[in-house]
Amino acid sequence: MAFKITDQVSWVGKIDWELRSFHGDEYSTHRGSSYNSYLIEDEKTVLIDTVWGPFAHEYVKNLKKTIDLNKIDYVIALHSESDHSGALPILMNEIPSVPIYCTAAGAKIIKGHYHQDWNFVEYKTGDTLDIGSKQLVFVEAKMLHWPDSSFVYLTGDNILFSNDAFGQHYASELMYNDLVDQGELYQEALKYYANILTPFSPLVTRKIDEVLKLNLPVDIIAPSHGILWRDDPAQIIKKYLQWADQYQENQITIIYDTMWNGTKRMAEAIAEGIKAADPIVDVKLYNLAHTDKNDVITELFKSKAFLVGSPTINRGILSAVAAALELIAGMGFKGKKAASFGSYGWSGESSAIIQERLQAGKIEIIEPGLKVLWNPDADGLKSCREFGQIIADKLK
Numbered sequence: 001m002a003f004k005i006t007d008q009v010s011w012v013g014k015i016d017w018e019l020r021s022f023h024g025d026e027y028s029t030h031r032g033s034s035y036n037s038y039l040i041e042d043e044k045t046v047l048i049d050t051v052w053g054p055f056a057h058e059y060v061k062n063l064k065k066t067i068d069l070n071k072i073d074y075v076i077a078l079h080s081e082s083d084h085s086g087a088l089p090i091l092m093n094e095i096p097s098v099p100i101y102c103t104a105a106g107a108k109i110i111k112g113h114y115h116q117d118w119n120f121v122e123y124k125t126g127d128t129l130d131i132g133s134k135q136l137v138f139v140e141a142k143m144l145h146w147p148d149s150s151f152v153y154l155t156g157d158n159i160l161f162s163n164d165a166f167g168q169h170y171a172s173e174l175m176y177n178d179l180v181d182q183g184e185l186y187q188e189a190l191k192y193y194a195n196i197l198t199p200f201s202p203l204v205t206r207k208i209d210e211v212l213k214l215n216l217p218v219d220i221i222a223p224s225h226g227i228l229w230r231d232d233p234a235q236i237i238k239k240y241l242q243w244a245d246q247y248q249e250n251q252i253t254i255i256y257d258t259m260w261n262g263t264k265r266m267a268e269a270i271a272e273g274i275k276a277a278d279p280i281v282d283v284k285l286y287n288l289a290h291t292d293k294n295d296v297i298t299e300l301f302k303s304k305a306f307l308v309g310s311p312t313i314n315r316g317i318l319s320a321v322a323a324a325l326e327l328i329a330g331m332g333f334k335g336k337k338a339a340s341f342g343s344y345g346w347s348g349e350s351s352a353i354i355q356e357r358l359q360a361g362k363i364e365i366i367e368p369g370l371k372v373l374w375n376p377d378a379d380g381l382k383s384c385r386e387f388g389q390i391i392a393d394k395l396k
């Protein structure tokens with residue numbers, strides 16, 4: 001249900017506690033999410049974004065309890081993706097002539113989704129809209145993370161409605177950053193950045209610099225998912241600048257899949273070698289077949305280097321490893337180093353295949369891949385430990 005953020009601004013979205021996957025099954029949402037929609041009641045009444053389609057009827061029904069829909073002067077669609085535009089068809093049935101403010105790309109995409117000829121009004125960066133005692137200032141945020149993404153700033157209350165940027169898939173009835181568990185909040189904010197914004201990091205830095213140069217005071221950052229940043233909202237801007245700048249912690253992550261535990265034993269022996277050479281580095285191991293793929297990407301995002309292992313099967317690699325390499329290539333990680341490993345029985349292509357795919361994803365190879373015949377014996381395990389030590393030494 002609605003709640004007041006300021007005298008004239010209300011949250012009118014939907015908290016989705018049940019959501020466990022997003023973008024189909026491409027993004028796990030262990031802690032649910034929310035679709036944040038906002039209502040501004042100045043001399044003009046403005047609705048910012050809506051909710052995902054399955055909640056459209058509930059959303060419009062609840063919105064009617066807060067406002068007579070005929071009082072809405074402007075609808076603003078900061079981003080056309082279905083989780084924010086999904087209630088437009090039901091809503092616009094009720095108020096068909098109300099203008100929908102969006103970017104030029106947004107109008108095209110919304111038409112592509114819903115095939116409706118609504119009254120679109122396109123905005124560009126710097127355009128403003130007077131709504132009475134306050135003003136709205138639009139900022140395009142192309143490719144953060146879609147071509148149409150944009151922000152809007154409300155003067156007076158100093159709220160930056162940032163849509164997906166600074167959001168988290170994090171359901172909470174507490175709604176504000178100072179009230180929720182900080183570990184949970186930052187885990188979800190980091191996961192969101194790592195999985196959704198990593199490919200666009202150079203644009204993140206440029207856009208934040210551009211917004212900071214506008215010198216607008218920001219008291220609240222109100223994203224379209226998760227909690228609102230009202231306590232020191234600059235903290236998440238600073239984090240984004242760090243995350244966008246080839247972020248890494250003192251962590252090496254080993255990801256692998258295994259059939260009869262040969263490659264798993266290699267992974268464990270490599271970890272021993274790393275630990276022996278560098279007791280401070282945080283070594284983490286994940287079996288890709290048993291680990292959530294988005295959690296893996298989050299761990300790789302935090303790593304200065306990662307190792308990828310698979311046994312050879314049918315002259316190739318195991319499917320969980322192939323899927324992870326596809327995701328890694330799409331991330332466009334910068335400044336990370338990697339190496340490959342794997343056990344084999346006869347042909348033994350896996351380590352070389354992994355290395356090639358990492359290189360194709362522009363990941364720097366720190367050491368040529370390692371392969372061990374069958375289940376590693378004492379010599380095989382020794383070579384794995386040495387491999388780990390060489391890698392740790394090169395990363396110091």
Ligand code: FEO
Pocket residue numbers: 079081082083084145146164224225
């Ligand atoms: Fe939350 Fe890109 O949609």
